[in-house]
Amino acid sequence: MNLFTDIRTLVIASLDAMVADGALPDGLDFANVAVEPPRDAAHGDMATNAAMVLAKPAKQKPRDIAEKLAEKLAMDDRITSAEVAGPGFLNLRLAPGIWQDVIGSVLAAGTDFGRSDVGQGKKVNVEYVSANPTGPLHVGHTRGAVFGDALASLLDFAGFNVTREYYINDGGAQVDVLARSVYLRYLEAHGQEVAFEDGTYPGDYLIAVGEDLKTRVGDAYVGQPESVWLEKIRDYATEAMMDLIRADLASLGVVMDKFYSEKSLYGTGRIEAALDSLESKGLIYEGVLEPPKGKKPEDWEPREQTLFKSTEHGDDVDRPVKKSDGAWTYFAPDIAYHYDKVTRGYDLLIDIFGADHGGYVKRMKAAVSALSDGTVPLDIKLTQLVKLFKNGEPFKMSKRAGTFVTLRDVVDQVGPDVTRFVMLTRKNDAPLDFDFDKVLEQSKDNPVFYVQYANARVCSALRKATEVGLDVSDAATAAADLSLITDPAQLSVAKKLAEWPRLIEIAARTNEPHRVAFYLYELASDLHGLYHLGKDNADLRFIDEGNSAATQAKMALARAVSVVISAGLGILGVTPVEEMR
Structure with missing residues (x-):
């Protein structure tokens, strides 16, 4: 059920009727006609821009179109008023029964309320994290992991067929550095003094890896040249790091569908196949690039390279795919990897x-x-970057990692649910301040607490109603007389519930899961506001011991809020709580 889609359908039908009546010319494109919540709730329940977007192609004044459209819409029982505002916007008010029906729809559908087929089963590959397999995930990876995982869940909820994928960057020089670092820990396990130089990784997380390697091979590599051990330790260390990364992700509730190895692209003809595909389209050539913009580097010299004509597809400059010495650039395997995704359909x-x-x-x-x-x-x-704070100070680096704050550092401090929600309280391309103290505060300023408290408040009310002998079971609230929900504050909550299916479709189309977190905070605010109004207005209290029917209706509304909060938290990968402690 998407009420905004239903009313838009009514608007389009009314416009078609105006065309049939001769009030509008044939051939108008209604694609940009929208129905959405008004900027100011005082103006109505919904607003449409129909007259504004059709005025120019129809060669009519927008107010003239709006007035005629208002007459058509007012003929529908769902519309109680249609008022023209400003130059031609049309504000609509809907009958209370429409909003009451929304409550019933939520309870009937449960957490599937708002599920959409907008994705039409299209196959989507969401690649995220994809960190170098050289150590534990850091806080920057944490934000990418949460964002990617929530986006994948959102798209699934919106009807897409989603694959969660991790690209293992195990084909570059960094894995050789990892192997040398593990070798140092291996020598250390044999009692030798070692020094981490030349960019090797000093983190304590490699101590256990070096000790395990000793257990596996004994002293076979001690005193041996790199040619003996580098490749073997590289493979072993990469897999050990991937086990660590998988465990890090699992602690955050992230499970990938597929891990794809960059190394698998080398020596298998896959890079060559991808570039052959581009060459067949005339997009690969031998050429010399211009020097970088600005000051010319002292060591720059023109060299003929194999180039991809990326400017023909929107890039600023063409890009090298093979160096003058015949080696692949870092871009070549990335092209091959995405070619593989394309060929997977x-x-x-x-x-x-x-x-x-x-x-x-x-x-x-x-x-x-x-x-x-x-x-x-x-x-x-x-x-964007995440800045960590604790006790008003920047959070210090992790000794275990050596140089950075790890994902586990964050999860161990506040738990996976808080971590995930907070990471989605800003748009992905906006910097994020993560204050370990504030994210655990029990206040309205802490969105995690505020949303969870709304769900817990509903659960508490249900328990209290049961304790005083009122029937607020699932069956009772599903059968409640929702015509008793008439107060503007109650209907306001129902209107917010009605926005959920529309919100899902917008968030999925824009790939913006933070919209879900924002919506949940607004819905929680409406629920808390209604609860507080009950302190002064007995008719709005969730529980009326003397009126079972009224209580069931009000608890149906509250339970519907809990259902949508649970669905939204599910998309974000957060477990709803039933009791605050």
């Missing part, structure tokens, strides 16, 4: 990158556009 690709990958967006979009002949969109979402 996905209808939409989404990549979640850290903010430091902003310069990578255009070239990657150009590659996917070229590989798919423009048929597969790629949306790249950048997650």
Whole structure:
């Protein structure tokens, strides 16, 4: 049930009737006609821009169109008033029964209320985290993990067929550095003094890996040159780090559908196949790039390279895919990886990158556009930095990691639910301050607490009603007389519930799961506001011991709020609580 879609359908039908009557010309495009909540709730329940977007093509004044449309809409029993505002906006008020029916629809559908088929079963690949397998995940990865996982759940809720994917960057020099770092811990396990130099990783997390390697191979690698142990330790260490990363993700409630190894692209012909596909389209050539913009580096010299003509697909400059010495650039395997995604039949690709990958967006979009002949969109979402605070001070680095705050540091401090919700209280491309003290506060200023408290408040009211002998079971509230929900404050909550299906579709279309968190806070605020009004107005109290029918109706409304909060938290990967402690 999407009430806004239903009323838009009514608006379109009314416009069609105006065309049939000759009040509007044939051939008008109604695609941009929208029905949405008004900016000011005092203006009505819904508003439509129909007259504004049709005035120019219809060659009529918008107010003239709006007035005629208002007459048509007023003929429908659902519309109690249609008022023209400003230059031609049309504000609509709906009959109370419409909002009462929303409560029943929520209870009937349960947490499936708001589920949409807007995705039409399209296959979507959401790639996120994709950290180098060289150590535990840090706080920046945490935000990307939460954002990507919530986005995947949102898209699934909106009717897409979603694959959650992790790209293992195990094909570059960083895994050689990892192998050397593990080798140092291995020597340390044999009692040797070691020094972490040349960029090796000093984190304590490698101590257990070195000790385990000793258990596996004894002293076989002690005193041996790299040629003996580098490749073997690299494979072993990479898998050990991936086990650590999987455990980190699991602590946050993140489970991937697929892990894809960059290393699998090398020596298998996959990179060559992807570039052959581009070459067949005339997009690969031998050439020399211009020097970087601004000051020319002293060591820069023109070199002929194999280039991808990415400018033909929206990039600023063409990009090298093979160096002058014949080695692949870092971009080549990324092209091959996305070519693999395209050939797997996905209808939409989404990549979640850290903010430091902003310069990578255009070239990657150009590659996917070229590989798919423009048929597969790629949306790249950048997650901005997270600043951590505790006791009013920046949170210090993790000794275990050596150089950064880990995902586990955050989860161990506040738990996975708080971590996930807070990471979604800002849009992904906005910086986020994460204060360990504030996210645990029990106040309205803490959105995690405020939303969870709304759900707990409903559960508490249900328990109290039962304790005084009132029947507020699922069956009783589902059969409640909702015509008793008449107060404007009660109907306001029902109106907010009606926005949920529309919110899901908008959030899914824009790939913005933070909208769910924002909506839940607003819904919780409405519920808390209604509860507090009951302190002064007995008719609005959730429990009326002398009126079972009224209590059942009011508890039906409260339970509907709990249902939608639970559904929204489910999308965010947060467990709703029934009791605050």
